[in-house]
Amino acid sequence: MLYKTPTYYEFKVERDDERCIRCQVCVRQCSYNSTFYNAEEDRIFNIDANCVGCHRCDTYCPTDCITIKRVGENFKENANWNSWAIRNINKQANTGGILLTGMGSDRPHRIYWDHIVVDASQVTNPSIDPLREPMELKTYLGRKPDSIEIETLTRPHPNPLPKGEGVRGKGRGSEGITLKTKLAPQIELNIPIMFSAMSYGAINFNVCEALAMAAEKMGTYYNTGEGGLHKNLYKYGKNTIVQVASGRFGVHLDYLGVSAAVEIKIGQGAKPGIGGHLPGEKVTEEVSKTRMIPVGSDALSPAPHHDIYSIEDLRQLIYALKEATNYEKPVSVKIAAVHNAAAIASGIVRAGADIVALDGIRGSTGAAPVMIRDSVGIPTELALAQVDQRLRDEGIRNWASIVVAGGIRNSADVVKAIALGADAVYIATSALVAIGCTVCQKCYLGKCAWGITTNDPYLARRQNPELAAEKLVNLLTAWSREIKEMLGGMGLNAIESLRGNRERLRGMGLSDRELKILGLKHAGEGM
Template sequence: MSIEHNIPNYFRVKIESDHCKKCKRCVSHCSYGALSFNNEKIISDDSKCVACNRCASMCPGKAIKIVKDESCLPPHGNYSRRIRNIIWAQSGTGGVLLSATGNDRPIRNIFDDLLLDACQVTNPSIDPLRETIETKVFFGRKPQKLDFTTDPIDPNKISLKTEFLPHFEIDMPLMVGHMSLGSISYNACMAIYQAVNELNILAGSGEGGLHPDFYEYGKNIITEVASGRFGVDIKYLQNTVGLEIKIGQGAKPGHGGHLPGEKVNSMISQTRMIPKGSDALSPYPHHDIYSIEDLAQLISALKEATRYKVPIGVKIAAVHNSAPIAVGIVRGGADFISIDGFRGGTGAAPRIIRDHAGIPIELAIASVDQRLRQEGLRDQVTLVAGGSIRYSADLIKAIALGADVGMVGMPVLIALGCRVCQQCFRGLCSWGIATQKPYLVKRLDIDVARNRIINLFHAWNEELKEILGAMGIDSIESLRSNRDRLRYIGPNPRIADILNVKHAGE
């Protein structure tokens, strides 16, 4: 008898036999092996169903419905079904449970507790259909002041003395978060890079190196140097628009990247420069960075390698001490900082850390922005914030709290078809996104995927302009850190204090 316990199913595949044409398309589309044909009808093994809904959406007869399994466990207010399932799974395998995407616990979302201001009477709102509203952002380092001098004889003769500081322009305050080739498929990566190129925004490479085909989009890609140094060579460093040292990730603060060997095929092995089939587990710390001065050294080494031409940044997970850490990073020479909140996504992370470590990005933005201001450093650097920016409203609130740029991952994948089944670590993604299996990858059409991302962000940017217009603001820089235009409506006024936001009605 197996030691594995029979865990009650979450889902049930309901097939209406009247509508089933027995074409078996569902069977071939189910990458999790939940469906089969017994020469008479389609039968399902519900224990394998992850509710990815691929079968349901592919069924020509619309015969399939995935429903919640009705069988109930004895109710208990403390030992929820979720906790019991965790224990059963763990006692069966004896291992650390893996998970993917972001924290799925129903912890109150602070963005949802914030309300936006709008103009009435004393100042006019601006109509984005008729007036210009600007969303351009300068990414990277800025000087604290500019040195202009006027000619003492001719006041119309002005000279500007400026030194080169590594920054560049993007057209929207948006960056697609770092998702490596490996965690997601070639087609998904290609669609993302083509979309950000078209929109002139940014995408992160993730820590998996850069496939040769992606270099042509380098002017919109920030490559990542992580503790595993996967795929890092001089070409990788010198052919992108910015470099990011990855210290941490919101989904797994204190951990390095995890790429299960199942996903390491020959393409991934070449791009990452690791053996085929081997787990790509980045060391938890950078073994050349045990303290802040070591980080400063790596920053300056990367600056040397890139001839001081591109901004070098550091990504950290949002943790209790984010604010002083961020100050240290800026003093260490970083041109931008990325902070990833505890809801940030992942392709694979131990469930325990995904669900329990880190702090909400809203609080981290507020405290980092505030601390950098106290030290007089804030306006010289770019603050990128991510970790559950789900739609444009979250982006707007993140900027009003103090971020320059919002970092977005899950919404991009959802736009490509992801149903948030949270199985990315298994490499079986039936939508061709988080998988490396060629027969699954080719399900994702690059052109369609690219256009869907372009549409999504175009819509976000339009919504951003709508909101800015209603606030009477015609340029995104006047929203940044403008906490005056936010109000708190949640149950805990202490949060409003930390955010430095007034309560609604005040």
């Protein structure tokens, strides 16, 4: 293109003119001004430099005439100065700015899930067929008591609960026993998978609503992120985890009141140590009301909580939130996986958190500096193993549940995470991919052609909440079926029997040190 700063474009859009019917569906779907129609020539043209490779146009082309090709990978071959390095320097030389990106790290960090294999029963212990026998995926998050006291009743309970109510669906006196210990507040998950924090503002209302509807349908939870909760979503409160982050956007008593649990966000896997930045263009009227900030103003979350400089300060906030919610809701603390995660998690649990959420280096975001996303933090698998081990060693593992986030791509990752010690997992990228995201990493531009990370009303209506919720429900249903099959294969009939059961995992192609950190034996070693 003439009159533009030299950049090395990444994609080339090829259009088979024999098949192009000039319906202009692609022109209207492209939100990056890469495709346009020239009436004089009666032809559709492309500005390849603008293409981000999101595949919106070729997905919707009714005659399949579009092919998007990667180009510019044919720089002179160089292991050191590859196209990634050259492009980054080119962009910075043109702008003088920090390199921005979206989604999780795309660098080839080792994915430990892919180096872990799962056990199965053979001969000496029978496997279970989940299609014929009951299989329990239900789990509870929250502080568990050190011991429980049970009272045995010799006669029927004076106030029997109606059938189907009470703990695990049993009436209070139906078996002649009752629990005397008062339990800390718990949240009940029908599947050990929740939707991770994505704020209203970063994603639009339609996507928030789809996540809420899917969470309600599947008996699990979604997380508001730090963007507050839109009034129209209060009806999904029972399936909502609300976040209290360093910016305190949208935090008020109703917000805490309608939720199922409260999460204090200390850090995020994609950008540990730095705050958030929602550009002013994304702060529309509704976002402004929900976040309680002026329309069009940048929403800047500070890097630290300015009232938390120690574990003691964290304890104050945890108890302030418990006090505000009448000690009826579990409080979670989310941290990015960093070098000292195990010790920090121990402090968090001792400070009174009911849930610890760990977000690893592959965790996603709407906007983060490239260098921080790709270089700061540690893989979530290692942090999880270390935190679980540390809490066990200190005898406080039952004080809090562990939720792991950052790079869960399939049901096998969920099974491995639970066997490594997690109580449940958070998914976000997987959920967005389910509703169309192609991980083009341009969320920070706010022009998402798939209508996800944009508040532009023209683009946001591309997500039909009902259709998106249906896809999310399908995803979770499919994963839960797969998890049941894997559990059955191991001869287990409840997800809780797998938790922290590292004996059912083996490492593959890992060094002794990595195996030690993960607490795993190498494949080939017996029990």
